[in-house]
Amino acid sequence: xTPRQTVTTVVASVLVTGLAGGTVGVPLGLALHxxxxxxxxxxxxxxxxxxVLDVYAAPELTALGTAGLVIAVLGALLPAGWDARTRTAxxxxxx
Numbered sequence: 001x002t003p004r005q006t007v008t009t010v011v012a013s014v015l016v017t018g019l020a021g022g023t024v025g026v027p028l029g030l031a032l033h034x035x036x037x038x039x040x041x042x043x044x045x046x047x048x049x050x051x052v053l054d055v056y057a058a059p060e061l062t063a064l065g066t067a068g069l070v071i072a073v074l075g076a077l078l079p080a081g082w083d084a085r086t087r088t089a090x091x092x093x094x095x
């Protein structure tokens with residue numbers, strides 16, 4: 001493999017993980033926010049208005065979902081560069 005192909009392979013291998021993280025993490029975080037914030041308000045004896053509870057709009061949720069992909073790709077670039085610069089036998093032994 002050429003160095004560019006090695007980097008592409010390593011980055012492509014983390015795309016599924018990043019996509020899964022964004023797809024699962026955003027709805028779970030939103031559900032957790034919807035459960036915890038009202039419970040905290042109730043514990044303090046407050047009834048929180050909708051403006052406090054509905055803080056995320058659709059564009060922000062989309063950006064948060066794609067952030068999982070961006071973080072995964074950025075996190076894979078450095079190890080991919082290391083792999084691209086090593087000899088094939090050394091890289092395979094490290095696997």
